[in-house]
Amino acid sequence: MTTTYAVLSEGLHKRYGEVHALRGLDLAVPEGTVCGVLGPNGAGKTTAVRVLTTLTAPDSGSARVAGCDVVRDPAGVRRRIAVTGQYASVDGELSGAENLRLFAKLLRAPRARAGELLEQFGLAEAADRPARTYSGGMRRRLDLAASLLVPPKVLFLDEPTTGLDPHSRSGIWDAVRGLASQGTTVLLTTQYLEEADQLADDIVLIDEGRAAHRGSPAELKAMIGSYAQVVVADPAHLESAAAVLDQLTGSAPALDAERRTVGAVTTDPTLTLPRVVREIDAAGVPVVDASLRPPTLDEVFLRLTDRKELAV
């Protein structure tokens, strides 16, 4: 059986003046899966979504979404997708109900669908209030509801939970899981490792406009391991602590003299925090603080892209 791809892009390039937002982005999202596009601010996530949803034409490269070419058949793409933007793509002056009825009319969806969705997304009570009076979470839900008036083949979500509180975030996550279980292909961008982990079947890490790494959340986590970090009392001991950490983790430690920290990535699941502290203490280095935790997204990037620091 051959895999059918709901999103397939090759060598997408897009430049805005001096900024080279996409530098040969390849994406392949199998039908019926959730793909998490993960990257820091400025990695090209939003530009990727804008190109794939026909909002912006690429400078070069090609992309097909739901079988239609984004440049040659944008109307075909638009008939098969829905987009929920990073900034609420609803009219703030109109009420929730008016927004959904307007989009329902434009999509030739039954008017009653608007009411159903308001109910489903817990917006029935606020239906007649202007959307600008909604909380961040309510606006995102309204935005998502607007994308579901006609079930799309591919749903694009650009940072659907950025700026939301944990409760609102889990509400959006539940909605996305529900859609995925019904077979909708979802491409979502996020800055949160946890979000991609929770929702995505596959994760694509993008950095400087191209895919830096791809894999399942489990593969990604196994590959990046955990981050061991100790704070020493005296900066003079940093080198000795680093030598021990090097031996324990087998990866090159990063030193920060100012913060008196030394840290290294480990992919050894048997390495424990007490052992790290014990070994460093045994080397005659007083330890003030220590931690062993999953790496932050920034650390993942530094590791996977072999760079010293992140471009902001």
Place this chain on the structure above:
Amino acid sequence: MSALAHDGTAVLGRHLQRIRRAPAILVMTQTMPIVFLLFFGYVFGSALAMPGADYRSFLVPGMLVATAANGIMTGMFQAAQDSHRGVMDRFRTLPMSRAAVPLGQALADLVTSAAGLVPLILVGLAMGWRIEGAALEAVGAFGLLLLFRFAATWVGILLGLASKSEEAAGQLGSATFMLPLLSNAYIPVEGMPGWLRTVAEWNPISAVTTAVRELFGNASVPADAAWPVTHPVAGALLWSLALIALCAPLAVRRYARG
């Protein structure tokens, strides 16, 4: 074409709903011409060589046309404001006609400006202005006013979509209040220096104003003037249709490009 009509009507509905929720802006844009009419009619009118009552009859049609020309300002401001809203991205990703969004805006403006004619006409009547010609010609005058308003709005939409920011659009838009000053809308152009008079007579507002004055039976067409003023109805129609034919496709293209 029917898709455009369907989608354009939906967008028109959006604009009317917005106005219903925030009527203050509309009230202000409708009140300004009335204030101007009273101000020009009684403050400047009293000092002009033309006897006051005559000047006010001369001024009312001019003010109707100048108000129609305000479509540039409102169209521009609205389009610039909208173009920075997230909802535009949703419109652009919907399988809808590319022309529907600007068309819906232009149609909504036409509806509100037609309604705005009523209070302005009533104040004009109170100031002593009268429709002195045939009823059919008066209907033609109203038709010309709305057509010119529609054209001005398309000019505004194009400029608004092309402008870098809302502020820039606001400033440039406000500057358009000078356009009727360089025409025969407020004062006769006969006294202007030659070159300025030529500029004023080729201002589309002059052709439309002359046409409206003629159709309302307020003044006869001057014999010695630039072609659009000596053939005012044809001039007004040509100016309006040319502006629509030029600006509407460009505005649609500008909107579609995002």
